Amino acid sequence: MKLAPIIGVLAIQGGVREHLASLEVAGATAVAVNSLDDLESVQGLVIPGGESTVMSKLAIHDGLLEPMRAARAGGMPMYGSCAGMIMLADRVSDARPDQEFISGLDISVRRNAFGRQVDSFEMDLEVQGIGGTPFPAVFIRAPWVEQVGDAVQVLSTINSGPRAGTIVAVQQGPLLATSFHPELTGDVRIHATFVELVRQYA
């Protein structure tokens, strides 16, 4: 049996509980990251969905932003869903002027790109590398990826409807990001992909 990697979920606000549960099912030992000590104890980090403005502000206030940047620069695998994708992106449109990010993922994202909550939606998507049937993707006031750097692999684009062609899942080395929320679905294939990434890079 493979050893379970220890993976943290940034626990400032948002879908923390669901990510912890999904990671456990996917074979990791999951811990909530509230402090520097917590951050130092993990081999990989999930940045959950929530309000990116709040996450950014409180991460700075709690002295967690710089250490997360340093961990990322040091090669710690990170996975961001929705607001987490925004936190990992190098370039963000429609952010608040004072908003700060972990950065490191060579993509441009647009915040709340799909519109307000009445435009939030779910659909089945083909996602590279997860195998099997299409993935149930839940988009909630979601960001999208407008442009990706050369080192970035596109894992999923929307394949039908008015937003066909929009990039919604990417990977660059140990960094993984999705516009949607796999933690809300009970389908842990994306989390399993991240657990493998952590095994590979940590």
Next chain:
Amino acid sequence: MSAEPVVGTDRVKRGMAEMLKGGVIMDVVTPDQAKIAEDAGAVAVMALERVPADIRAQGGVSRMSDPDMIEGIQKVVSIPVMAKARIGHFVEAQVIQSLKVDFIDESEVLTPADYANHIDKWAFTVPFVCGATNLGEALRRINEGAAMIRSKGEAGTGDVSNAVTHMRTIRAEINRLSSMAEDELYVAAKELQAPYALVAEVAKRGSLPVVLFTAGGIATPADAAMMMQLGADGVFVGSGIFKSGSGVASNEDALRRAKAIVRATRHFNEPEVIAEVSRGLGEAMVGINVADIPVHHRLEDRGW
């Protein structure tokens, strides 16, 4: 699921509420207040014309806000914007949905429009939050399509005691269900006046199937932290931020108070942090003791 995008599903509505967890939702009456709330780290704002404390003081019939007012607030912030409709007033809800508000609060703070029926919330794309004083009421609202529940409290009083009572009641009733034998759940459903399927689901998971926030009477960082320790997923703060002892709080005071409540909610288990943010906040809202309010003026009895 579907190969085509589908809006307004259960998962999309309840998921929106999940993303607000651990956060503070603040009542605002002007675009300036909305900006202060966003600056302070609110996860969402509730756009309304009068905060509950003023509704209480001024009396009269209280209704949905002017669409211009709601749109004015949507323009200046990037966080979600919520608005209130009267209990049972499905046309106010239709109007608010057409403004692309992110969440509707079917709220006892406004004057009820229907004393028998709540809004059929399944008929909407936008998610709803509803108040509840006990588990049966919470499950009836969820059965009507609510994607989020908040404990009721006595809004506009600054007296947290009712919020505490209702949160404790809901938690205790959930615990009671979890400890029951399966064949006892049928009678439990009858007693709770709630559908059996929902009762069985709550018994199995030991929590509501939707997010449970707290609201009504939360005025200080310690109030917010206490409600979180009692098991709330997050906090609604109404009059407590932009009202002070002397009336309307200055923007500076309001920002400080808003930030303090956000930090206390995040660090609800750390008394040192709550102590730090509670320093020098100035005079909190005057407050009314719930016990001094005539029974027929109490908001908790609105909704059934």
